[in-house]
Amino acid sequence: MKILVTGGTGYIGSHTCVQLIEKGWQPVIIDSLVNSKISVLERIEKITGTRPAFVEGDVRDADLLQKVLREHAIEAVIHFAGLKAVGESISMPLKYYDNNVHGSVVLMEAMKQCNVKTLVFSSSATVYGDATKMPLKEDAPTSATNPYGQSKLMVEKIIADLCTSNPSWSITALRYFNPVGAHESGLIGEDPQGIPNNLMPFLAQVAVGRREELQVFGNDYQTPDGTGVRDYIHVIDLAQGHLCALAHAHGKAGYHVFNLGTGKGNSVLEMLNAFGKACGKKLKYKIASRRPGDVAASWADPQKAQSVLNWKAEKSMDDMCQDTWHWQSQNPNGYP
Numbered sequence: 001m002k003i004l005v006t007g008g009t010g011y012i013g014s015h016t017c018v019q020l021i022e023k024g025w026q027p028v029i030i031d032s033l034v035n036s037k038i039s040v041l042e043r044i045e046k047i048t049g050t051r052p053a054f055v056e057g058d059v060r061d062a063d064l065l066q067k068v069l070r071e072h073a074i075e076a077v078i079h080f081a082g083l084k085a086v087g088e089s090i091s092m093p094l095k096y097y098d099n100n101v102h103g104s105v106v107l108m109e110a111m112k113q114c115n116v117k118t119l120v121f122s123s124s125a126t127v128y129g130d131a132t133k134m135p136l137k138e139d140a141p142t143s144a145t146n147p148y149g150q151s152k153l154m155v156e157k158i159i160a161d162l163c164t165s166n167p168s169w170s171i172t173a174l175r176y177f178n179p180v181g182a183h184e185s186g187l188i189g190e191d192p193q194g195i196p197n198n199l200m201p202f203l204a205q206v207a208v209g210r211r212e213e214l215q216v217f218g219n220d221y222q223t224p225d226g227t228g229v230r231d232y233i234h235v236i237d238l239a240q241g242h243l244c245a246l247a248h249a250h251g252k253a254g255y256h257v258f259n260l261g262t263g264k265g266n267s268v269l270e271m272l273n274a275f276g277k278a279c280g281k282k283l284k285y286k287i288a289s290r291r292p293g294d295v296a297a298s299w300a301d302p303q304k305a306q307s308v309l310n311w312k313a314e315k316s317m318d319d320m321c322q323d324t325w326h327w328q329s330q331n332p333n334g335y336p
């Protein structure tokens, strides 16, 4: 199967391309490189022996998309391309709606023109807003607390309407919880530009000496140790979820939504300790005030993905920390 992977040089996309190639499927990447480096391609080649086809371009470029879909005889699309910094989305909402919502509409229109009707979309647990009833099932109420989350919710709604309008579409929205970790080779991993927004890359940069200490955003939540609790999922398990979703959806009509999480929550302090164990260092931290917009706790009910997709997260917290450390220690400044 030939699969167009938008955003395929990014963090989750690159790991998914590795798994696609290992399964014998052919990824064709389109990425604008706005948040990734071209050297990712060499790394994918080092791991798999295959360099994926790559087109540098933007998903908002309708003509380019149609050309790529036709020339490569694409059968399905995995749509990772998008911007994901929550704080930036609050200060630059138009940039996020244009990239994430408009970009998705242009992509689906191009797919329609080329009669490619199978799509897997990167959604997020952020669509559960500030829900407090855990674990989160797919039918829990949705809402958004920032423009980034709103953009994911809007695309989910557009997809639902599209599938209602024409039953030949087969679209799966995967709601990721908190992706962390890296490929066990240490050749690919998460490489945020600037100060990391997320916990795990921040911890990794403290461990490697790029940052002085972690600020723990609040220790007065209603959680066992007072710090925020999240459902961290290894990026390799997450990547595997896309293959299962494709295998399930291809040729099967309709709109499908699945959580991809482990079903377990861990606190910030648990993560700090687990990472310290993996890197063999005591990581410095200080308690800071809560980060605006954060919820106390969020974790998935992953049962639907298990029963329908036959997918289950396999990797442990130790795997997540060891693999992140392997990647970060081998690439202290990220990709060349």
Ligand code: NAD
Binding pocket: 006, 007, 008, 009, 010, 011, 012, 013, 030, 031, 032, 033, 034, 035, 036, 057, 058, 059, 060, 079, 080, 081, 082, 083, 084, 099, 103, 122, 123, 124, 125, 176, 177, 178, 179
């Ligand atoms: P990433 O930034 O590493 O990857 C996204 C890729 O898309 C980058 O390579 C970037 O250059 C590219 N891109 C962005 N806009 C583009 C455009 N208009 N045209 C072409 N390429 C474009 O992010 P990631 O962590 O791999 O996330 C992938 C997807 O998963 C995103 O849609 C994100 O919103 C979603 N998601 C991520 C997380 C997370 O915590 N990492 C959680 C839930 C959902």
Ligand code: WQD
Binding pocket: 084, 086, 123, 124, 125, 126, 177, 178, 179, 197, 198, 199, 200, 202, 214, 215, 216, 217, 218, 227, 228, 229, 230, 268, 291, 294
């Ligand atoms: C995890 C925990 C923080 C950094 C975000 C997006 C979400 C999704 C995944 C894309 C929280 C605490 C963090 C730090 C800390 N992305 N923390 N110090 O907020 O659950 O989710 O990424 O869809 O939309 O909002 O992840 O890794 O930022 O935070 O104490 O320096 O770590 O308060 O409890 P979050 P995160």
